[in-house]
Amino acid sequence: MATDKREQPVAGQNSRSTSGATGPTLHGPIGLLAELTHRCPLGCPYCSNPLALDARERELDTQSWARVFAEAAALGVLQVHLSGGEPGARRDLVEITAAARSSSLYTNLITSAVGITASTLEKLVAAGLDHVQISIQDSEPDSADKIANYAGAFARKKALADRVVALKIPLTINCVVHRANIDRIPAMVELAVSLGATRVEIAHVQYYGWALRNRDSLMPTAVQVPRAVKAVEELRKRYHGKIVIDAVLPDYYARFPKPCVGGWGRRSLNVTPAGKVLPCHAAEMIPNLEFWHVQDHSLADIWANSPAFNAFRGTAWMKEPCRSCERRDIDYGGCRCQAFMLTGDAAAADPVCHLSPHHADVVALAARQADVPYSYRLNPRKADSDAPVA
Amino acid sequence: MTEASAVPLDAQPRLPHGVRLVHNEAHGGWVLLAPERVFKADPIAAEIVKRCNGQATVTAIVDDLVQAYSAPRDRVLADVSALLRQLADRRLLEL
Numbered sequence: 474m475a476t477d478k479r480e481q482p483v484a485g486q487n488s489r490s491t492s493g494a495t496g497p498t499l500h501g502p503i504g505l506l507a508e509l510t511h512r513c514p515l516g517c518p519y520c521s522n523p524l525a526l527d528a529r530e531r532e533l534d535t536q537s538w539a540r541v542f543a544e545a546a547a548l549g550v551l552q553v554h555l556s557g558g559e560p561g562a563r564r565d566l567v568e569i570t571a572a573a574r575s576s577s578l579y580t581n582l583i584t585s586a587v588g589i590t591a592s593t594l595e596k597l598v599a600a601g602l603d604h605v606q607i608s609i610q611d612s613e614p615d616s617a618d619k620i621a622n623y624a625g626a627f628a629r630k631k632a633l634a635d636r637v638v639a640l641k642i643p644l645t646i647n648c649v650v651h652r653a654n655i656d657r658i659p660a661m662v663e664l665a666v667s668l669g670a671t672r673v674e675i676a677h678v679q680y681y682g683w684a685l686r687n688r689d690s691l692m693p694t695a696v697q698v699p700r701a702v703k704a705v706e707e708l709r710k711r712y713h714g715k716i717v718i719d720a721v722l723p724d725y726y727a728r729f730p731k732p733c734v735g736g737w738g739r740r741s742l743n744v745t746p747a748g749k750v751l752p753c754h755a756a757e758m759i760p761n762l763e764f765w766h767v768q769d770h771s772l773a774d775i776w777a778n779s780p781a782f783n784a785f786r787g788t789a790w791m792k793e794p795c796r797s798c799e800r801r802d803i804d805y806g807g808c809r810c811q812a813f814m815l816t817g818d819a820a821a822a823d824p825v826c827h828l829s830p831h832h833a834d835v836v837a838l839a840a841r842q843a844d845v846p847y848s849y850r851l852n853p854r855k856a857d858s859d860a861p862v863a
Numbered sequence: 864m865t866e867a868s869a870v871p872l873d874a875q876p877r878l879p880h881g882v883r884l885v886h887n888e889a890h891g892g893w894v895l896l897a898p899e900r901v902f903k904a905d906p907i908a909a910e911i912v913k914r915c916n917g918q919a920t921v922t923a924i925v926d927d928l929v930q931a932y933s934a935p936r937d938r939v940l941a942d943v944s945a946l947l948r949q950l951a952d953r954r955l956l957e958l
């Protein structure tokens with residue numbers, strides 16, 4: 474799956490906050506990304522799952538997810554995003570959805586649509602599913618199926634979208650954009666409107682994990698990006714009141730970084746298929762962070778006390794230019810993963826920021842394109858073959 | 864189709880499927896839950912949204928609020944219209 478971790482879609486800055494005796498104000502999280510599985514029939518070359526995927530045998534069982542949802546609700550979480558991989562690969566998806574809803578959580582299914590049958594969808598809706606997000610890879614079927622590395626995926630997405638709308642469930646279409654499809658943003662938005670979606674997300678690829686492997690094949694050109702930004706502005710005017718268009722400027726073209734996941738350990742958390750709790754889904758790339766598991770600790774304990782959540786919470790960890798920056802409580806220094814990836818230091822300013830001494834590297838990377846075949850995302854291997862490779 | 868378009872007084876606004884107004888202890892008040900969004904609803908907004916049941920017309924909602932809060936009708940109508948239009952434009956309300 475592809476998850477946009479730059480912006481946690483939360484409007485309103487109000488949440489419970491309890492001032493601790495020491496350290497930064499601790500907010501309760503609002504959103505929980507539940508990665509139910511890493512298994513997925515698609516092979517998108519920008520998948521946001523880690524390169525080391527959790528095997529099926531290690532996935533949390535139904536009861537464990539139910540407990541996680543109950544603990545999340547008690548902690549203040551309002552929305553759960555049932556994601557993956559492809560959540561439809563879980564045979565207990567209906568039970569998991571019912572458990573989330575019975576904890577009063579707003580339930581959002583994030584799916585590739587491949588693997589969710591019409592009958593499963595009806596059961597999910599009966600279980601209380603609130604919203605469905607379907608990814609599309611392009612507005613052109615052949616190109617879409619090539620990007621997903623799955624023949625016939627596009628047609629199945631359209632079919633499921635029709636079923637969602639027929640059941641009067643609000644539909645979001647998610648479009649991850651990159652060099653091969655960025656020129657068709659208007660056609661993708663038109664497709665979303667014609668499918669009956671009430672919301673469309675235009676998410677530029679973020680370059681870590683699988684996307685980093687494919688960066689030169691995915692990177693849009695300096696001509697494409699401003700054209701895409703202008704297209705989105707025009708589409709917003711044309712479809713005002715008809716469809717909500719959520720789009721942000723791609724990182725490598727921005728002057729200031731995004732407030733990644735709404736601030737580290739501030740608004741959201743992520744539970745991996747095997748029960749590891751992360752401040753963001755890419756956080757495992759940062760070395761020497763200690764993550765805790767839901768099997769060993771309550772979610773409240775993890776949120777408040779796990780070393781990984783406290784590593785970059787608040788502003789005390791910051792270095793210059795962030796430490797004295799007037800925007801430090803606006804963007805929280807940007808993305809920790811990107812800072813680590815591009816500077817080698819996870820506590821550095823996100824080099825997307827023009828104030829970063831490494832900003833020139835980002836500008837240079839944005840100018841690098843090469844038309845080499847995609848290296849597609851693979852599926853998790855069996856647990857017994859998961860031994861580290863020497 | 865402009866932002867300024869008025870809310871018809873005979874409309875019967877309702878929350879579409881996938882938009883829910885819930886009271887949440889941890890957040891100390893009413894929140895409107897919607898696709899990928901959470902809106903904190905202040906007490907006045909919550910009182911308006913609670914009345915959007917698909918039956919009551921905008922006129923009836925305004926009358927009810929005028930009576931409940933002994934507030935001037937013009938003021939209530941302006942508040943209700945502005946909120947309903949804002950919510951409808953964001954696809955959080957059906958008019």
